[in-house]
Amino acid sequence: MDIIEPLVKIVFIFLINLTTVAYLVLVERRVSAFIQNRIGPNRVGPAGLFQPVADIVKLFLKEDIVPKAANKFVHSLAPLISLVVAMATFAVIPFGNSIHLFGRDIKLMIADVNVGILYILALSSLGVYGITLSGWSSNNKYSLLGGLRSSAQMISYELSMGLSIIGVLMIAGTLQLDKIVESQAHGMWYFWRTPMSFITFVVASFAETNRLPFDLPEAEPELVGGYHTEYSGMKFGLFFLAEYANMITASAIIATLYLGGWQLPFVGHLGLPDIAVSLLQIAAFGIKVGLVLLFFIVIRWTIPRFRYDQLMNIGWKVMLPLALVNILITGIGLLW
């Protein structure tokens, strides 16, 4: 009986996640088109809403080419690692306050592990495997270089990501994500309480998700497609989905840690019934994640790409010291 509750949550969140990933591709195409004074795909359904369906069907029907000298097992495994890791991170993100249904208090997160944020950092380290293995197993110089560059980039920025979170953890005093969200009540969101930590974390998550301006590993002019050169059909689709799933995960973490999660400052004063308040809070979380995603997309089409040495320079010589200084400043601030 006790297993039904997590199962329902898992199915629900999994489906929402997959749909959002598919539609995020469409949103990116539309938004980037608007930025470039053109209309994006609008033929397939009303305003192009069936475009992801068309894309997925197309990818399933494409021929799956595996290079003769490639390691078949690893070649098939790598995109799965990327996607599974990206999706698994969602297990600890709180979507809303605990709601009271069927006589029990249901927390709106799949798993309330007491190491919350550490689980997310660990999973994002696992995500590096997906890319490295794909680059390596393709038996292709360019993929190998792309995979290596990408893994070096992700590892460097994981450090600053972890260190910048420490600022938030020091103020919140706990690793558990739902308690971090609860400590941001009444508009005490962490993005203005530790702005430097916010900025470092956002920059690091751009680098973690291999997203412009840090997307040299998959930049076509540079590396002929990088680590996903030798992938076609649904495996390529999996990589693509994994990148967008990573983006959603990073946005969800940013929203949870810095933008107050599901907190909506004024909702307590409105005097609405509990279930309406919970729904509003879930909607607020969704909107915050959506806004951060929009930010990710607009930045992609605004800033030029970093060269690889500039990227590593920034990761080690700028972000890491900044994160450390932030810890110092937060510590001093807390002592007062």
Added chain:
Amino acid sequence: MASKVVRKKDLTLLERMYIPEIVKGMRLTMSQMFKPKFTVQYPEDKFVPSASFRGRPVLVEENGTERCVACGLCSRVCPALAIEVQASETELNKERYPVKFEINMLRCILCGFCEEVCPEEAIIMSDEYRLVFENQKDALFGKDKLLVPIEKVQARLDFLRSHR
């Protein structure tokens, strides 16, 4: 000798953080989202070319008959050998007339040499660009598909006169 990079104006600390630059960039990008789009949504809205557009070749029809005197210059100059002209006698006040004038649209490359060389201004590049055939026979345009009354191509004739 190693060259030194000399900057006329070193960036201040605030500028080196690039955050104001990023914000300026984002303001530009987001403002472009609300400006009008240039896409022409094809089957519903069609692109209407100006008089200088070089579309498919057509024969000019004046007073109920073609201006062409079947001199054969267009056929000779055509680089793709797409035009075939067969001359014959006529009662009208001109030397001869084309009893058969056929352009193979599958060969035509829309270069406009025939229009340039014609001494009578009888063949003109119109503004039609939509050419769809379902079989090879449909692509051989005879006089019936090539004759166009002079009112329709007047804009092109004026353009050619003014740029002669």
